[in-house]
Amino acid sequence: MNPEWIWGLIGGLLIGLGAAVYLLGNGRIMGASGILGALVDGSGKSEAKERLAFIAGVIVLPLLLKPLIAPQAETHLTSDLAVVVIAGLLVGVGTRIANGCTSGHGVCGISRFSLRGMVATVFYILAGGITLVLFRHVWGLI
DSSP states (O other): OOTHHHHHHHHHHHHHHHHHHHHHHHSSOOOHHHHHHHHHHSTTGGGHHHHHHHHHHHHHHHHHHHHHHOTTOOOOOOSOHHHHHHHHHHHHHHHHHTTSOIIIIIIIIHHTTOHHHHHHHHHHHHHHHHHHIIIIIISOOO
């Protein structure tokens, strides 16, 4: 039996726990794009330390835990750096257009029964599926 689904389950539980702690701790939604966006555009100066701590935790904690928890885990990410950069930029543009990201709309929005979060989640999942079909199966780029 392939144990990869267990890692996905554990990751999902940790993301949900993080969202709940963030909401209970400061009364705000854990929307990663909003947290990072407010640092970039300067609108989050009053909470800059909190925002930087969150971003640092999102980046550093998995790097620290990987050798302990999943040293053999692999990623199926493309080795083409241009595809990774373009995909990242498109995700960033999409989060600004949707006024939120997967953590804000998908995790926090759906768990709060937010219609806006549910609609946004349906559309970004649909857009991701179409993008995958086009880039992998039609154009063969990834």
